[in-house]
Amino acid sequence: MKNLIRTAAFLKPYAWQVIATLVMLLTLTGLNLLVPRIIQNVIDDGLLRGDTTYLIRSALLLLGLGLGSALLGMGNRYGSEWVAAHVGYDLRNRMYDHIQYLPFSYHDHAQSGQLISRCIEDVRAIERFAGSSIPELVRFVFLTIGILAVMVSANATLALISLLPMIPLILMTASFGTKIGKLFFAVDMAVGEVSNRLQENVTGVQVVRAFAREQYEIRRFEAANKDVFVKWLHVIDEWAKIMPTTNWLITIGTILILYFGGQMVIDGTLTIGAVVAFNAYLLMMAEPAQALTGLVNAGGEAAAGAQRVFEVLDTEPDIRSKKDALTLSTLRGEVEFRNVSLKYQDEKVSSLSDVNLQVHRNQIVALIGPTGSGKTSLINLIPRFYDVTDGAVLIDRHDVRDVELTSLRRQIGIVLQTSLLFSDTIKANIAYGRPDATDEEIFAAAKAAQAHEFIESFTKGYETIVGERGVTLSGGQRQRVAIARALLMDPRILILDDSLSSVDTQTEKLIQSALDVLMEGRTTFVIAHRLSTVRRADMILVMDKGQIVEHGTHDELLARGGLYKEIHDLQLMQRDGFEEAMIESILTEKPQHENTIIAGRSNSG
Amino acid sequence: MTTKIIPPTFITQSEEQLDKGYDPRVAQGLMGFVKPYYGQMLFALALMVVVTAASVSGPYFVKLAIDEGVNAKDPIALRNIVLVYLLVSIVQLGFNYWRVRIMSRVGQHVLYDVRTTMFAHLQRLSLSFYNRYSVGRVITRVINDVGTLREFVTWAVLAIVRNLLGIVGTLIAMIALNFKLSLLTFAVLPLMVFATIAFRKAARKNYRKVRAAVSWANSILAENVNGVRVVQAFSRQQRNHQTFSGYVNRYFLETSLDAAWVASLFTPVIDVLGALATALVVYIGGTAVLGESITAGVLIAFVLYIDRFFEPIRDLSRRFDTLQSTMAGGERILELLKTPVEVRDEENANEMESITGAVRFGHVSFHYSDDPALVLDQIDLDVKPGETVALVGETGAGKTTIVKLLARFHDPTEGCVLVDGVDLRTVTQQSLRRQMGMVLQDPFLFNGTVKENILFGRLDAKDEEVIAAAKAVGAHDFIINLKNGYDTSVEEGGVTLSVGQRQLISFARALLANPRILILDEATSSVDTQTEHIIQSALATLLKGRTSFVIAHRLSTITNADKIVVIEGGKIVEQGTHTELLTKQGVYYDLYRTGFQE
Structure with missing residues (x-):
């Protein structure tokens, strides 16, 4: 209320x-x-x-x-x-x-x-x-x-008599209105359950079939369906009670008027016309009174x-700009984390604890570590998507909380883990951050992101609509459009959140070379699982349980023999195991190919 | 606003599709569901006839009371008439209650039947159906379309009969009372019908636009809420707000106003017509009373009948509208139910005995029913019990189709698939699949606890068995560290599991089912290195001792396989062990050099 x-x-x-x-x-x-x-x-x-x-x-x-x-x-x-x-x-x-x-x-x-x-x-x-x-x-x-x-x-007497049935009518509709709301809510819940059952069944159809669980699923669905049936009956039984009863009460009003009014006319205290008028007034009131039910509901x-x-x-x-927030001009691109801790609401453990970090202008920083170690949490603090629980994030020595948000975010380009595009033309998607960009700028960004070629291969080129109702792009294509989108911003700071995990090897190579261009002359943060990406960074941060446990260059970290080396060796083991088996087989069976293979191996790193 | 806002065509088109006219075939198809309840409906109809008669008699009782009681100054007659009126109204009340109860139960039964029938049908449809039909569409069919049917069954069909009865009854009563005055009232009728039809037409058009506005706003909102992180990252808020308030929301406002205009026109027009009829009756009827050709009671009864005459016409037009809007939904329901079941058990299908796991593909070719292009072309494959087969090839080569034929999600268009020498088409699907396990690329977990998800593999498994399975695949450690251990709920809003963790749970599920034949579609998405390591060893446990078909992406899985099958363009181009194939320097060798490398 x-x-x-x-x-x-x-x-x-x-x-x-x-x-x-x-x-x-x-x-x-x-x-x-x-x-x-x-x-x-x-x-x-x-x-x-x-x-x-x-x-x-x-x-x-x-x-x-x-x-x-x-x-x-x-x-x-x-x-x-x-x-x-x-x-x-x-x-x-x-x-x-x-x-x-x-x-x-x-x-x-x-x-x-x-x-x-x-x-x-x-x-x-x-x-x-x-x-x-x-x-x-x-x-x-x-x-x-x-x-x-x-x-x-x-006629006061007749008025009282004839309006008598209106009292239960109004009371009934009012109580119906309150009751029916709850009953309808129960119906909604039951329908929701049916819809959940269905959604799951359809999404998991392969699992259901594979484990031959159709009968089990039908039984579960029938139970939910039965519940909808029962809940509807509750609603309808109320209806069945009230609908005929209100009609009847109005008829009773007419009957009362006829009887008592008629008597009065016979006695000469009232005219016939008055009786008719009384009845008309009663009917006039009946309609809105019945509508009260719907009203209480609404x-x-x-x-x-x-x-x-x-x-x-x-x-x-x-998270909003302060009143006297500083509007940033072009950034140098220095990023500093000073004793930063971050704890998400409703979570027991801190996602970042006491992180300190100093990144110079145009450095490339790679983040590596197990799932949930805090990599994404860390980069999300730079454009101030979250506020730190403790400490401060500084960009060009300004606390991000003191600067004007738009002026900050305009200079940060982000390629997120899953690259979301909007249902619009490819062009509009690339120009998402800068709707005023010229065609030339858009093409240039797409070319740099290795996206121009496949975009041109569509019949409508850059005007191709993508997204739910348009052309479906592959993961790698979406990723490249997202990179072009970030590139068009010409950001001073670039953030790549595991942008390569969902693409195949060929595409990865294409994107990798696109990224090399993109990272030039910008401060870059990149989260990656693959060592080939990580290796070229100026600084590698190895994260575990919300902390930076190691940092340094590839060689430094290898020499140190910590978590980085462990991860490195695990990955190498998988590949080398394969290669050794292969080399062995070839050496024993077709020695003449030895050279090619060994060359191939040294190429791959 | 001088320029008209036009929503995108995909929005208006889908609204037009929704707007089908009355289709007798659809109505007939839907009536098939009503058939089992004809008896009850007939009874309800009989009740309705009584109720209508009682209701129509109301003004007549008023006339009697006035003419024979009041004007005749006969209090006893008045009392008797009123008493009979009361009795009639009580009968009407009782019968009406009875009728509503019967009919609404019938309606709900029908809807229940429709939903259950649809769901059962969905369980039998082949997987290619699900490739065409998105989850959202299936839900719309079973929930929303059946929801519109409620209108059809519960209200439209019977309300139409009721209104017709009401009109006929009133007509008879009026003519019986006074023929000339009835004709007078009927003079307004054509105007009334015309106004109603015109209004309905306009209202429908507007309603369609309002719906388009709603779905436009919905889709814009959905996109921006889902993409809100991108919106903020690119500081698009202001521009988005301009688009929303200037176009989408503005269109919403304009269509609402158009609809309001039509709606506010209708009732007054009808009221004027009603007033016209009343005025006519008052003047002509009044004159007749003066000429003593009718009594005052007749005049009064007529004024009362006018209302009762017009109300059912208005209601009828509303019902017919509902009926029309249920047509599209009804048609889609019937369409779904008519979708043929592609893979069905033969009538004399046997139960598959306990299998050892020998698999043979004999000259198997396959194409989808709606596309003659061969997806598989003359596949011959022999797998001994306990062997691990790695299927290798590019996306779209036919790897998935091979395993789908093995699980009999489709039947081959040529050749046969044999398990332990038995053609899969001769046994029941249930008995076959009970002995098979499947792990999908994107591990699907149901809403429920971790335990329930593992139990899906074998419903009657004991807790110890569940835990043993989880331990065997290395999932136990992370599970006990979850908030409620095995009872942690994994649904939306519950705990979020990583892809790797979900994979391990689906491994445990498959292991618990302990199938003789295992189909495994390896995930491509990368997981962190430690989890990767656990998954590798879990795989070894899972594959041990059973015939396995693996759509492999991991090098270690491929090299460890007993047999590698290389598929290209629906054909097997090479098969053999890792060493054999490398030596051969064929397709596999090339694939290795370009694709498999890190």
Whole structure:
């Protein structure tokens, strides 16, 4: 409820429209109340007096009222929908923008599907509530007050008697509204379970088939399906109870009016016309009263939606530029970590602890170490995707927390582990960080990233749409587009997060040579598993359990005989084992090829 | 905004596809699911006739009460009429409750049946179906499309009958009361029908646009939320916001306003028509009362009937709309159910006896049903029990197809696959696959605990056996270090396992199943060196003592194999041991020099 009131703040810019809508609604209700009165007069006066002109006048009046209330009804309905649509528009904009600025740490825990449904479905629920439920509620209140006043002033006793069934009706619908919400929630949960079962079954179809588990899966699905069935029945049983009952209560109202009103007419204390009018008023109120059910429902949905919307909007993006943040000019590219520790929210162990590091301008730094040793955590601190828990990250001797974020990130080029492209042309994807780049610049970046050739091989070239609904690129092709995208930024600092893990050997060689160009004259951080990549670095950081356990050049680290050497030997062992077996076999069986093989071996390092 | 915003065509197209007209064949197909419940539906229909009659009689009772009770100044008649009215309304209440209960149960039963039938069918469809159908599409069929069917079954079909009954009943009552006045009311009818149809048309068009707006916004949001790290890394927030508020969201707003405009036009127009009918009845009927050709009660009853006459027409148009929108969904459901099952058990299929694991491919060729190009061409292969076969070749050469034929995910188009000398087509799939294990390239784990995932290999295995399997493949150590050990949940939001860890769990799963024949598609994605080492030794454990087919990417796996089979363009170009093939200096030798090297 509190959240619904908060959404009312979004009405502020449209106060004038809201007032106009309300005025129209009020007038409309007044006109509606006149109709039974006219019919009453027709019956009592027109018919009794035998006055034909009175009949014509009444008929024309009815028609006029009909036209008038039609116009007002139109205005009122459109007005409220207009306001609601604009509130929805504003909310969606706010949400979208807010989500864009929420930090990585938020998105690590958020489920994207949920965020999207908050933006769309929840905002729609609020819209619906504001656009039709609230006007309906207001109309109901206006009508009830008006009808009560008219009826009581005409005949208080009959008014009380005839409105008696409205009390259980309203109580029933209200309790139905609260109950049905929970029941529907149960249905949603059950459907969610069915959908989970299905998703798993389809994703794991090969496993299911391979282990011949079809019957087992069918049984599990049937159980979930049965649950949906049962949960729906609960909903429907409530419906089956309330729908006929409300209709019946209204009929009871008519019966009461007929009986008691009829008696009064016979006694001469009331006119027939008044009885008819009473019945008409009762019917008039019945409709919105029945709609109360839907209203309670919509209110519940909107309140839940509003709560979820505000949950997002109330999350402060804690990574943002300070007010007096320094706007960086072109960086030299020096990076320093000073006693840096990082602990992610909800995690027990620190991902980085007490890391110290000094990187000079244009150095190439390679990071190596087991999964989870903190390599990605370390590089994520440089563009300030996360804030350190302790210590400081400095770029050109400025703490990253003191500089303007955009001016920092614009000078950092990142190629992430999985290279995500957007559903757009290849050109737009490359120009993602610099939408104003010229075609020549884009081509040059693509050429440098070894991507130009395969892009040109598409019929539409750079205008080829990629992504979900376009051409599917292979992992290596995506990777190269992502590299071109980073290169176009002409970054002073380049970060490559394991960019080569998902490509085959041939492509790796292509990309490797692209990267060599890319790294020239920039400070570069590269995470890699393969030693061939690591070897050429100016500095190798060996990480383990959130710490830099060794650092130095390839030769230095080998000489040291630590973890680096261990990893190195493991990798070599795999390859050498193979080569030795091969050399042996060839030496024993076809000695004439000895030279080629040995040459091949020395080439590969 | 002067320029019209137009959403991308893939959005509008998919919305148009959704918008099918009424299709009698689809309706017929769907009615097949309703058939088992015809008896109950007929009964509900009978109840409905009673309910409608009772409901239509309401204004008539009002007329009776006024004419014969009030105007005749007969309190006893009034009391009797009102009592009968009350009785009738109670009957109506009871029957109505009964009817709604029956019908909604029928509806839910039908939906339950449809979902179960679909799921069971999905279990039998071949894997090539899943290559064409994404997970999302399958879920949309079974959840969303069946959801729209609910409208069809529960509401549309019966509501149409109910409304028709209501119209006919009211018609009869009005004509019986006074023919001339009925004609008067009917004069408004064509206008009413015309307005309704025009409105529905406009509303449908708008509704389609609103849906397009929603799916456009959804897809833009999905992309940007999933790619939010890239958005931030490239500082695109401002530009994205301009696109969103200026195009996508603006389109959303405009379509909502268009829809609001049409919607706010409809009710008032109908109300004016209602007012017109009432005015006519008041004037002409009133004059008739004065001329004493009808009673006041008839006039009053008529005013009440007008409302009851128009309401079902409005409702009918709404229902017909729903009916139409269920057509597309219904068609897709039927389409899925009609997808032929490619691999099925023969009627006289035997249970596969316990096998030793000898495998033979005899002149096997294969192509997919929708593509005549041969994927496998005359494959001959003989594997003794316990041998490890490494399949080597480029992507698309046919390695995966070979193992899929062995697991009988497809049947060969020519030749035969024999296990222990038995043609796979003569035995049941279940009995065959129970003796086979499979480890996929991307190890798939189900939502659930680590233990449950290992247990999937053999449901009745004891805890000790699970642990033993995990130990054997070297997974035990990392598992006990997880938050809840073997009971750690691996679902979304649960613990995140690395690729290597997931591989080890899937090894344990396969080991627990203890198959005679093992199919293994080695992962290409790199894992860190230490994990790689564990995986290597786990593989050795896994392959020991069983016939294994390995789509190999690791050098050590290839060199250790008993037989290396080199495949190119769907054919076996070389086979033999590592040494033999190197000596031969053929394709394998070349592959080694260019591809296998680090």
